[in-house]
Amino acid sequence: MRTGILALVAGLLTLRFLPALPPLWLLALLPVAGLMLLPYRSYPIALFLFGFTWSCVSAQWALDDRLAPSLDGRTLWLQGRVVGLPEVGEGVVRFELQRAVSRRGVLPDRLRLSWYDGPALQAGETWRLAVRLKRPHGLVNPQAFDYEAWLLAQHIGATGTVKTGELVYPSSGSGAWRDRLRQHLLATPAHGRAGALTALVLGDGSGLSTADWQVLQATGTVHLMVISGQHIGLLATLLYGLVAGLARLGLWPRRWPWLPCACVSAFSGALAYGLLAGFEVPVQRACVMVGLVLLWRWRFRHLGVGLPVLLALLAVLLLEPLASLQPGFWLSFGAVLLLILIFSGRLGVWPWWGTLLRAQWAMAIGLLPLLLALGLPVSASGPLANLVAVPVVGLLVVPLALLGTLLLPLPGVGAVLLGVAGWLLNLLFVLLTQLALWLPAWLPSALPFSTWLLVALGALVLLLPAALPVRSLGVLMLLPLLFTAQPRPEYGRAEVWMLDVGQGLAVLVRTEGRDLLYDAGPRFGEFDTGERVVLPSLRALDVRGIDLLLLSHADNDHAGGAGAITRGLPVGRVLSGEPDKLARSLSAEVCSRKDWQWDGVHFSTWQWAGATDGNQASCVLRIEANGERLWLTGDIDSEAERALLDSDLAMPAQWLLAPHHGSRSSSSAALLAEVKPAAVLISRGAHNAFGHPHAEVLARYRALDARVHDTVLHGAVRIRLGAFEPAQGLREHARFWREK
CATH class of the missing domain: 3.60.15.10 (Ribonuclease Z/Hydroxyacylglutathione hydrolase-like)
Structure with missing residues (x-):
C-alpha cells in the first residue's frame, strides 16, 4: 500500500520540476499505458503515470485559464464579484475578482487587481470596472520570489490596474460577514496589534506593517502570523485535550464515548477555524492533515504514524496538484516528517521543556536543506525565537483571540480578551525585534547541487539517534556552507x-x-x-x-x-x-x-x-x-x-x-x-x-x-x-x- 501511495505522490510531485508540459496527445496515452501495466504487477509505475498525468492536466487547465494574448495590456470594462478580503496599503486597494465577464472576450475565472486611491471595497460586492489587464508576469532574478508560479498556484489568470468603477450590488455572503468582522477586530484597542490579531483570526495579514514582516522573517516566525497547519493543529489539539482531560477526571458523560467525541470536536473546531480564515489552499491542506491524523487516532493506530502523513500528502496533491509550486507546501510537510523522525521510535520520556528544545533543534537543522533549495533566508535566531513564540502564540494568543472574537457580542468581555491577546503580541514583537537586531537572517549564496546534497545528508545524519557514532560526521558535512563561494571571473575579465x-x-x-x-x-x-x-x-x-x-x-x-x-x-x-x-x-x-x-x-x-x-x-x-x-x-x-x-x-x-x-x-x-x-x-x-x-x-x-x-x-x-x-x-x- 505504501509503495503505491509513494509512486502516486512521486508522479504528482514531478510536475514541480518540469521545464514544459507534455503535449496533450502524450497525456492521453500515459493513462492507457498505466492501465496496460496493471496486470503485470507493475502497479507502482502505473500509479506514477496516473499521478503525473493528473498533475499535468491540472496545470494545463490553469495555464489555459490565463488572459488571452490579444487582451494583454488592453483596458476593458468588466463586471465581477470581489472575493477574499481586500488589502489596503499606502493608498492602494488590492483585491481579487471572480467570474468577471466582459463583452470584449472571455476572461480568466480569477483576477488580481490594484486600485490606486480606490474606494473602500468589501468582500462579496459586485463591481463594474474599467481595468487595464495583463497576463501573469513576474521578475526573474538569481534569487527572488517567483510571482508567476504563485499566481498559477492561486489560479489567478490575469492581473490589472483599475481606472474607474461603479458598485453594482452590495456585499453579501460569508465574505461580507468576514469583512465586517475584520473591521470590528481592527477597531479593537489591542496595544497597536489589531493587525496581528486579524492575521491570526482571519488569515488577513494586510494589517501588519513591512517592518513587522521583516522582523518575522529575520526570526523565522513568519509561520506564526499566517494561519497554517500549526494553528489549525494546535486548536484541534486543545479541543481534543479538553475532552480527553474531562474523561480522565471522570467529568465526561459515560454514555458518550470520549475518543470519537474528542476526534469529532477537534476536527469540527479545525474546520470552523479554517472557514473563519477563508479556507484558502494552505488552510485546506491543514484541515486535511488534521482530519486524517484524527481518523488514524480513532480507528487506525495499528497502521503506524507514517501512513496518515502519506495519505494527507496524497489527498492535498490530488485536490490541488499545483500546491507543489508553493514553498509553504514543502516546508509544512517537511516539518511534519521531521517531527516524526525525531519523536518516533525513541526510548524514554522527555520533560516538556526537552520536547520543545528537541523540536526546535529538529526544525533548525532539518529544514536547512529545504530553505537552501527554495532560496529562502535562514534565521540564525529562529530556534530561540520559536522556542518562546510558538507556545505564546499557540497556547495563549490564538485561544484568547478566538475566544475574544466569539464573545465580541458581549459588551466588554470580547474586547478585554482581545486586549490581553494584543498585549501579549506586543511583548512578543518587542522581543523578536531585539532578536532580529542581534542575529539577523542569513541568505546564503546559491549552492552547487553536489554541495547541497552533502549539506542535506549532513542534516539527516545530525538528526539520527544520539547513540549512533556517525552523528559527529554531520557537522563536518555542514561545513561547506561556510566555505563554498561562487566562482569569480578570472583576471582581466x-x-x-x-x-x-x-x-x-x-x-x-x-x-x-x-x-x-x-x-x-x-x-x-x-x-x-x-x-x-x-x-x-x-x-x-x-x-x-x-x-x-x-x-x-x-x-x-x-x-x-x-x-x-x-x-x-x-x-x-x-x-x-x-x-x-x-x-x-x-x-x-x-x-x-x-x-x-x-x-x-x-x-x-x-x-x-x-x-x-x-x-x-x-x-x-x-x-x-x-x-x-x-x-x-x-x-x-x-x-x-x-x-x-x-x-x-x-x-x-x-x-x-x-x-x-x-x-x-x-x-x-x-x-x-x-x-x-x-x-x-x-x-x-x-x-x-x-x-x-x-x-x-x-x-x-x-x-x-x-x-x-x-x-x-x-x-x-x-x-x-x-x-x-x-x-x-x-x-x-x-x-x-x-x-x-
Missing part, C-alpha cells in the same frame, strides 16, 4: 548582471576581487526592489560587499533601492550624478571624469557638465575587459549623447545599455553610428506607462542588426565581458509556468 527590477535599473559588475553596483532599482511605496530583489540576488551571487555603488542620478527608478543596499551590505564608496539630491546617509560623492583599473578590467566615468536636468546629469560608465566594451548610460538623452560623442571617452563597444530604457528622446542615430553595438540591453517594466522601449528606437537597433536583450522578455541578463560570448537570460531556464 568581468561578469555583468543586468537584474530584472521592472521599470528601473540595477547592474552588477564583478571582477576577480571587486564588486560594483550601477544603480539600485526603484522603490514603489512599501515595495523596495533594492530590498526584495537586488539584495537577495547579490547575496545569491555571493556578493559580500560593494566596493563602489554608482547611482547614475537621483531618480527613484535608479536610486530608490540604494538605502536597502547600504543597510544590507558593506559599501565602500558611493558616486552619483546628483549626490545633493540623495539621502545624506548615503554620503555620495559627485561623479567626474575618472579612469581606473580593477583586476585588469578598465573603468571610466563621465558626466555632462552642461546638464540641465537629472537625466542629462546621469553618470555614464564605460567598462572594458580583454578588449570587449560595455557602456552603461543611465538616462542621458540625445543632447547628452552628443556631448558624450564630443568627449575623449567616445569609442565603439560591443554592448550598450539603451539610454533612458529605450525612450524616444535617446539612442540617437549619431550615438549608434559611433558606438556600433552588437547587442543592446534594455531594463524596463512590462506594460510600463512610458511606452519604453519606443518603436522608433527598436527600429534603429534592428537596422544595426544588434541583438536586443530585454528584461521583460529575458529576465535578468548575464554577460561574461571579455569572453566575447552571447548573453544569457534567466528566462531561458525553462519553467512551464513562465511566459516565453
